[in-house]
Amino acid sequence: MDDQSGLPRRGFLKTLGSLTVGLAAFPGLASAQVGAPSRVAGAKYMGGFIAPKLDKVKVAIIGVGARGPTHVEQVAACEGTEIVAICDLYEDLCNTSKNIALRADPERHKDVKLYFGDKHEYRKMLAETKPDAVWIATPWEWHAPMAIDAMNAGAHAFVEVPMATSIEELWKIIDTSEKTGRHCMMLENVNYGREELMFLNMSRQNVFGEILHGEAAYIHELRDQMNQVEAGRGSGFWRVHHRAGTDGNLYPTHGLGPVAQYMSLARGDDNFRRLVSFSSPAKNNQLYAREKFKPDSPLNQIDFSTGADINTSVIKTAQGRTIMIQWDESTPRPYSRLNLIQGTHGVGAGFPNRLALNYCWNNATPALRKLLNLPEDKPDQGSDYHSWIEGGGFNAFYEYFDHPLYKRMAAIGLKYGGHGGMDAIMNFRIIECLREGMTLDQNVYEGAFWSSVAPLSRKSVKEDGMPQNFPDFTRGNWKTTKRLEVVI
Incomplete structure (x- = not known):
């Protein structure tokens, strides 16, 4: 018996089955979470793991x-x-x-x-x-x-x-x-930057309200690393070749790590769901090589056209929130990690540091009333979120919202440095956790999720922006994993 399409019923069912398999191959049309391999027998979830104390x-x-x-x-x-x-x-x-x-x-x-x-x-x-x-x-x-x-x-x-x-x-x-x-x-040392820690503290204190959106980036012009290719040694010796041969976001975690922790992704509240990614043409590395190096230099034998100058990716979370991530190591542009977190009550952003908050006299804490200049005699007046709080106005927020960990370790950061002290705070904190028997501030699953943006972006770019689903590296355990609180 034939159906109304004119196809024999057996052929129609065969075609339908093939179509179903084909649809499943497209991440944008398949389920939003990739299946995870089974946990190895005897293995244990490491989300809140505390290792035995180490005196030395x-x-x-x-x-x-x-x-x-x-x-x-x-x-x-x-x-x-x-x-x-x-x-x-x-x-x-x-x-x-x-x-x-x-x-x-x-x-x-x-x-x-x-x-x-x-x-x-x-x-x-x-x-x-x-x-x-x-x-x-x-x-x-x-x-x-x-x-x-x-x-x-x-x-x-x-x-x-x-x-x-x-x-x-x-x-x-x-x-x-x-x-x-x-x-x-x-x-991920950027999670220990002063502003990033303060925004984490403000997020936990609900200053931004319900979190809706974040923006993250690694915008850092690094074409001078090409000098190390000629020298035959140094990070540029190998990193330049990655930029030449890879089309996607090569370095997502500096901007993404802090934003992901503001949102508590992979820690009970929400999780990574899917990603789309697009890249610009690759122009600047080739131009730089031609301008700075002789025609017979190894740099001018590299084909940079298969890379990208700028990659932009957008993540959709399980709760429907969005994160925009950019990567750019090649264009003449000031350094930025963006570091933007947007909620129902306002926004915090970096480069330059600034805030815009929407509070009225009645729903602001005394500290926020003072910081937002809400007058006592006009209880119905709200804050002006149409303009940025910058400079000294932004700095005033440190008094109330500086992260306790930063305040405790600020002198260590000042003494031992490393990207404004964030490197030192990170390393001292790791040793502290190992010696005191405390869970780390970043677990293995967070590192996996943040790093996975790179290969997923490459695949999305190759497929002209098709959505890519994140694997659930926690195998479902993110739902019961405690969020990172404001550690002292």
Whole structure:
């Protein structure tokens, strides 16, 4: 019997089945959450994990070129640490960082062992020195294998951004963390910036009202890294090639990490759901190479056209909130992370720091009444959210909303520095959590979600902006995971 379409019924059903399979292949039309592989037998969820206290933290550091020496200096300065090993391809870099540790405390760090020369020398280091914690500051493609090897060797892994470069690697990191019972935290230092911590505090105190939208970015013109390609060494030596060959958001976490924690994504309140992404043409790197380097330079043999100058992605959360994320390392443009959080009562934004809040006399706390200049004799007058609170007006908010962690560690940040002190606060806080037996401020799943924007954006761009669903790295446990509160 034929149906009214003219197709035989058997052929119609076959066509319908094929169409259903085809629709499922399109993330924008499929269910909004990608299925997760089963948790390994005997493994445990690490969302609120607290490791046993460590009176002394034996630390090894892999990669001491650009970021590594900062970690050496700051971790070595923390009470209760011992730098047991430093590993890099280059012997001179190892020696320089060993001297940094010795200057911090020659007694505690007197037995630093050095490993260099071979890209797998770190495995020998792990086996021989048996560190409690490993800091990893190497090229991106080494982050996942080194973190996995460190956890399998019994150490907690602290990995520079991004945590990994593919969804498959992120799942391997999570499975290893859950199986070994070892932390794997991405070293997202921007979450410890003063303004970011203050906006987190204000979000927890409901100053912005119900959160609706966020904006995040990594806008940082880095074309001068091309000089390191000719030198044959340095972060630019490998990072420039990523910019040339990758079309998507290469570096999403600096802007996204703080915004995700304002929103409590993957922590009970909400979660990542799907993403769409588009890129601009790639022009500026090629122009820069032609202007700055000779025609026979290796830089002018690179085809930058397969990358992008600017990538813009939009995330939709499970609760329907939105986040716009931008990446741009190539255009002549001032540095910005955007750092915008918008709620029903107002907005906080960065670069420059500013606020706009909508409060009337009756629903503002005494502190907000003072900050917003709400007069006592006009209780019906509201704040002027049509103009920004900037400069000294913004700075006045620090008195009431500076994060307690920042106030407690501000002197540490000032002394040891690193991006305005955020690096030092992050590293001192990590050691504090390990020694005191406290849960970390960032868990392995957050690092995975934030890092996954990179591969998902690449896939969306390749498919002309088709939506990509986030895997649920928590396997549903985000719903019962406690949000990050305002830690003291």
